Amino acid sequence: MSTAPDVWSRVRFLLAQSVCAGLDTLLALCRLAAPRWWRPPTLSAMCTERMRRLFALDQLDGVPYPDPSYGGHVATVLCALRPAPALPYERTRVAGGDGNPMCLDWLRCPQSAADRLLVIIPGLSSSSETNYIRHFVDYACRRGNHCCVFTSRGLGDTPLERPRLMSAYWTEDFRAVATECFGRAALESRFGRPVSVFAVGFSLGGVILSKYIGEESRDGRPLCFSAAFAINSPIDVISANEVMNQLPNSVLYQPSMTSGLIAATRRHQALLPHVPGLKPHVRDCIRAGKVEDIFKIIKTVYDYDTYFTAPANNFEDAIAYYREINPLKWLRYTSVPFLCISAADDPVCGPFPAQEVEAAMQSNPNISVLFTPHGGHIGYVKSLSNEWNAEPLFIEIILCDLITTFVSHT
Structure with missing residues (x-):
C-alpha cells in the first residue's frame, strides 16, 4: 500500500537524532542518580464528564509518556527531517466555495471491514505530501x-x-467539500457501506477545523463528523503569534514557515493583481512586476498576514484576522465532541490558555484537552531503534486508540 522511504533519508534523520539521544542519555543517568526527585512525565486530561466517558480519558490521566523526553525544540526540528513513506493516493477534485478546484487525496484501507473515515486538514503551508501527514495516514490506514x-x-x-x-x-472551501463528499450517501457510494467520519486538524488545520465546526454548530447546521480532533493547534492564535516573534522561535521556525507561504504565493503570482483588498502600495508593486520587493520585506508569518491574508479577507490588520479565527472564539459553539491534544513543550503554539478553555467547558460539555508532557510541535520523536524501524509515533497511536474507544462507546 505504501513505499518505504529511501535509506539515505532515514540515515540523515538518525544522524541528527543520535546527537539528541546522546544528550537524552546523559539526562537519564542524572535521573537514575536522583530517583527521589525525578518522576517519569505523564499524560494529563482536562475533560468534562461527557468527554471522559466517550474517550475514557480518565484511563489516560497519569499514564507515563513512553518516548524519550527530548526538549520541544529538538522534537520540532527533528519532525521536519523525519522520512515518511510514499502513498498511492487517489485524487479527486471538487469545486470549492468560489468554484476553485479543491483537491482531496484518498487512501483506502484494504481491510474489508473498515467503516471509519478520517478527514485530515494539514497545517500551515502543508499538504497531503508533507511528511507528518503521510506518516500519520500510513499508520491510520493500517489501523x-x-x-x-x-x-x-x-x-x-x-x-x-x-x-x-x-x-x-x-x-x-471545506464547507463545500464536506457537503458534497462527506455526507452519508456520498460515502456509501464510495465505500459500499456506511462509515463514521472523524475530522483531524494538525496545527493550523485544527484552527480551520474549529472555526468550521463552530460556525456550523452556532448556525444550527448538521455536521457529518462524529467527533473532531485538533493536534498541536494554537488554541490562542494571538498568544501564539507573540511567542513566534520571540527568540529562539523567530530564528528556528519563522524563516521556514514564512518561506513556505511566500513560495505558495509566488507559484500563483499571476492571480495576485486580481486579489481584492490589498493595500494600494502592495497592488502597485504587483502590477509593476515588483512583487519580489514585497516578498523581501516579509520576514515573519505576521508580516505575510499583514500584507496579504488580512487585507484580502477585509481585516484591518493581522491581529484582527487572528482574533476572528481564534479557536478560543469558536470552540465554545461545537455541537460534536472536540478533543484538543497539546504538548506541554510545544514551542510554536505558546502557553495553553487553560483558564479560558476551562471556562468554555463549563458551558459546553463537548470540549476537552489531552496534554502530553513532550512531543514539541508535531514531533513526538521515538528512540533511535524505533525511528529506524519506522514505528508509529505516540500521537498516531493515541489518536487512533481514542477513535476506537469513541466508536465502542457510541
Missing part, C-alpha cells in the same frame, strides 16, 4: 481507517484558479 486529506487551496501541488489566497478565515 483500519480510510483517510482523506483536504489540502487548502493553492498549497502543495494543488491549483489556484480564483483570486483568493489560502487562509484560516475562509471556511467555504
Whole structure:
C-alpha cells in the first residue's frame, strides 16, 4: 500500500537524532542518580464528564509518556527531517466555495471491514505530501481507517484558479467539500457501506477545523463528523503569534514557515493583481512586476498576514484576522465532541490558555484537552531503534486508540 522511504533519508534523520539521544542519555543517568526527585512525565486530561466517558480519558490521566523526553525544540526540528513513506493516493477534485478546484487525496484501507473515515486538514503551508501527514495516514490506514486529506487551496501541488489566497478565515472551501463528499450517501457510494467520519486538524488545520465546526454548530447546521480532533493547534492564535516573534522561535521556525507561504504565493503570482483588498502600495508593486520587493520585506508569518491574508479577507490588520479565527472564539459553539491534544513543550503554539478553555467547558460539555508532557510541535520523536524501524509515533497511536474507544462507546 505504501513505499518505504529511501535509506539515505532515514540515515540523515538518525544522524541528527543520535546527537539528541546522546544528550537524552546523559539526562537519564542524572535521573537514575536522583530517583527521589525525578518522576517519569505523564499524560494529563482536562475533560468534562461527557468527554471522559466517550474517550475514557480518565484511563489516560497519569499514564507515563513512553518516548524519550527530548526538549520541544529538538522534537520540532527533528519532525521536519523525519522520512515518511510514499502513498498511492487517489485524487479527486471538487469545486470549492468560489468554484476553485479543491483537491482531496484518498487512501483506502484494504481491510474489508473498515467503516471509519478520517478527514485530515494539514497545517500551515502543508499538504497531503508533507511528511507528518503521510506518516500519520500510513499508520491510520493500517489501523483500519480510510483517510482523506483536504489540502487548502493553492498549497502543495494543488491549483489556484480564483483570486483568493489560502487562509484560516475562509471556511467555504471545506464547507463545500464536506457537503458534497462527506455526507452519508456520498460515502456509501464510495465505500459500499456506511462509515463514521472523524475530522483531524494538525496545527493550523485544527484552527480551520474549529472555526468550521463552530460556525456550523452556532448556525444550527448538521455536521457529518462524529467527533473532531485538533493536534498541536494554537488554541490562542494571538498568544501564539507573540511567542513566534520571540527568540529562539523567530530564528528556528519563522524563516521556514514564512518561506513556505511566500513560495505558495509566488507559484500563483499571476492571480495576485486580481486579489481584492490589498493595500494600494502592495497592488502597485504587483502590477509593476515588483512583487519580489514585497516578498523581501516579509520576514515573519505576521508580516505575510499583514500584507496579504488580512487585507484580502477585509481585516484591518493581522491581529484582527487572528482574533476572528481564534479557536478560543469558536470552540465554545461545537455541537460534536472536540478533543484538543497539546504538548506541554510545544514551542510554536505558546502557553495553553487553560483558564479560558476551562471556562468554555463549563458551558459546553463537548470540549476537552489531552496534554502530553513532550512531543514539541508535531514531533513526538521515538528512540533511535524505533525511528529506524519506522514505528508509529505516540500521537498516531493515541489518536487512533481514542477513535476506537469513541466508536465502542457510541
